[in-house]
């Protein structure tokens with residue numbers, strides 16, 4: 001019987017996903033590389049020099065030229081949330097892997113978050 005190449009295309013297993021994006025630090029690095037593939041650029045003045053502001057839920061970058069502060073999650077679906085990046089990434093993984101969709105209730109149970117968060 002012929003194999004459907006779409007159905008049998010390689011994917012990312014849960015263990016492989018957790019190895020790549022299991023921690024907040026791994027997710028922050030991945031998100032930073034996705035947002036600024038050639039390095040940080042200030043959204044206000046396009047400056048490339050920045051300082052990392054620590055002690056925040058999500059990484060914050062301050063432009064050294066105009067002092068504008070940009071969160072790593074600003075302008076993304078994650079903007080304004082305090083949910084750890086690793087939980088966000090896991091949610092995105094679970095939704096992308098669910099062939100027939102994923103209900104908010106199922107997501108709530110799997111992530112251990114509240115219903116409104118899910």
Ligand SMILES: [Zn+2]
Pocket residue numbers: 042043044045046047063064065066067068
């Ligand atoms: Zn700037």
